[in-house]
Amino acid sequence: MKVVAVYPEVKDVRVIEHDEPRLTGPTQVKLRVLEIGICGTDREICSFHYGTPPRGLKHLVIGHEMLGEVIEVGSQVRTLRRGDLVIPMVRRPCPHAHCVACRSGRQDFCYTGDFVERGIKEMHGFMGEFVVDEERFMIKVPRELREVAVLVEPLTIAEKALIQIHDVQNRLPWTCPVRSKEMGLNHQCHRAVVLGAGPVGLLGAMALRAAGFATWVYSRETAPNAKADIVSAIGATYVSSTTTNVKQLAEMVGNIDLVYEAVGASSLAFEVLESLGTNGVFIFTGVPGRKAPIQVDTDLLMRNLVLKNQVLFGTVNAGRDAFEASIRDLGVFMQRWPGAVKALFTNRLDLDSAPAKLRDGRGSIKDVICHV
Ligand SMILES: [Zn+2]
Numbered sequence: 321m322k323v324v325a326v327y328p329e330v331k332d333v334r335v336i337e338h339d340e341p342r343l344t345g346p347t348q349v350k351l352r353v354l355e356i357g358i359c360g361t362d363r364e365i366c367s368f369h370y371g372t373p374p375r376g377l378k379h380l381v382i383g384h385e386m387l388g389e390v391i392e393v394g395s396q397v398r399t400l401r402r403g404d405l406v407i408p409m410v411r412r413p414c415p416h417a418h419c420v421a422c423r424s425g426r427q428d429f430c431y432t433g434d435f436v437e438r439g440i441k442e443m444h445g446f447m448g449e450f451v452v453d454e455e456r457f458m459i460k461v462p463r464e465l466r467e468v469a470v471l472v473e474p475l476t477i478a479e480k481a482l483i484q485i486h487d488v489q490n491r492l493p494w495t496c497p498v499r500s501k502e503m504g505l506n507h508q509c510h511r512a513v514v515l516g517a518g519p520v521g522l523l524g525a526m527a528l529r530a531a532g533f534a535t536w537v538y539s540r541e542t543a544p545n546a547k548a549d550i551v552s553a554i555g556a557t558y559v560s561s562t563t564t565n566v567k568q569l570a571e572m573v574g575n576i577d578l579v580y581e582a583v584g585a586s587s588l589a590f591e592v593l594e595s596l597g598t599n600g601v602f603i604f605t606g607v608p609g610r611k612a613p614i615q616v617d618t619d620l621l622m623r624n625l626v627l628k629n630q631v632l633f634g635t636v637n638a639g640r641d642a643f644e645a646s647i648r649d650l651g652v653f654m655q656r657w658p659g660a661v662k663a664l665f666t667n668r669l670d671l672d673s674a675p676a677k678l679r680d681g682r683g684s685i686k687d688v689i690c691h692v
């Protein structure tokens with residue numbers, strides 16, 4: 321079967337032949353790959369900044385955002401049947417007995433760093449025709465979501481953040497005081513700013529809107545543009561950093577309860593952090609490249625953190641709870657804003673076009689490789 325492989329040493333990305341995988345244990349399932357999304361992480365791996373082949377190999381099969389169909393199950397598989405649609409989790413636990421996170425099935429919080437990730441770190445990914453994997457890493461998706469289910473994995477970033485926001489904000493009275501039936505879904509008492517209008521930012525904005533936040537998306541490009549259209553379709557406000565500076569943004573929003581950083585630019589993030597509101601939470605999801613140090617007003621930030629009860633946290637990867645929340649929310653998004661969800665898909669391409677797309681994704685929101 322064909323797979324897309326990255327060769328970091330010789331800096332090459334190409335389609336190669338692999339043997340079709342077979343079940344080797346009773347708890348495994350075999351999947352036919354239906355769709356694989358391409359994200360910023362994949363593009364970084366294909367510019368050779370990131371990504372590690374399995375031990376002893378020169379190449380890594382790429383791809384971690386996958387929708388598959390079960391075509392074969394091992395004798396001890398209980399929850400899945402042929403024909404089921406599934407999304408696989410990406411990260412696999414480290415082997416250490418003392419890692420309480422991995423030993424509790426929460427490898428997204430692994431302490432040791434010795435986890436592996438399919439298509440990213442020391443384990444082949446999904447960008448091929450078939451995959452064999454363990455039942456316990458599969459999340460079942462309803463067939464109604466077939467068309468958009470490849471977004472489940474990238475949406476888990478926001479869903480894991482929302483679960484943590486809920487835990488953190490339980491420290492204070494956080495429930496909206498007047499939430500009558502008439503106000504319904506449009507009632508917004510918390511204000512969120514999303515930094516970046518890539519797929520992570522746009523999916524984050526949708527999750528925040530669905531959770532009842534008044535939402536502003538702050539991104540470089542001036543409106544009108546395709547991303548700004550999606551933002552207004554979900555009832556959020558698009559603000560361009562080209563025409564509105566951070567101070568003006570903060571005045572527009574009022575007390576910023578939440579910042580969801582999805583752009584990976586530390587200078588912008590720390591500038592916005594200065595405007596985080598009382599009892600506010602700032603969530604980092606981006607991984608910036610190393611650039612020259614910048615100046616930050618640490619006295620101001622520390623004063624704000626203390627005097628305004630602020631919380632900053634970073635978040636990576638996701639657990640089963642976030643995958644399940646992601647599937648529920650995608651269903652909600654499709655009911656409320658089907659056009660906006662579908663507009664996230666820029667290109668659907670075949671496997672042979674993948675290497676070129678992985679090397680150059682300019683202008684795309686979400687590119688997807690699919691098999692028909
Ligand atoms: Zn991704």
Ligand SMILES: [Zn+2]
Nearest residue numbers: 414419422430
């Ligand atoms: Zn671990």
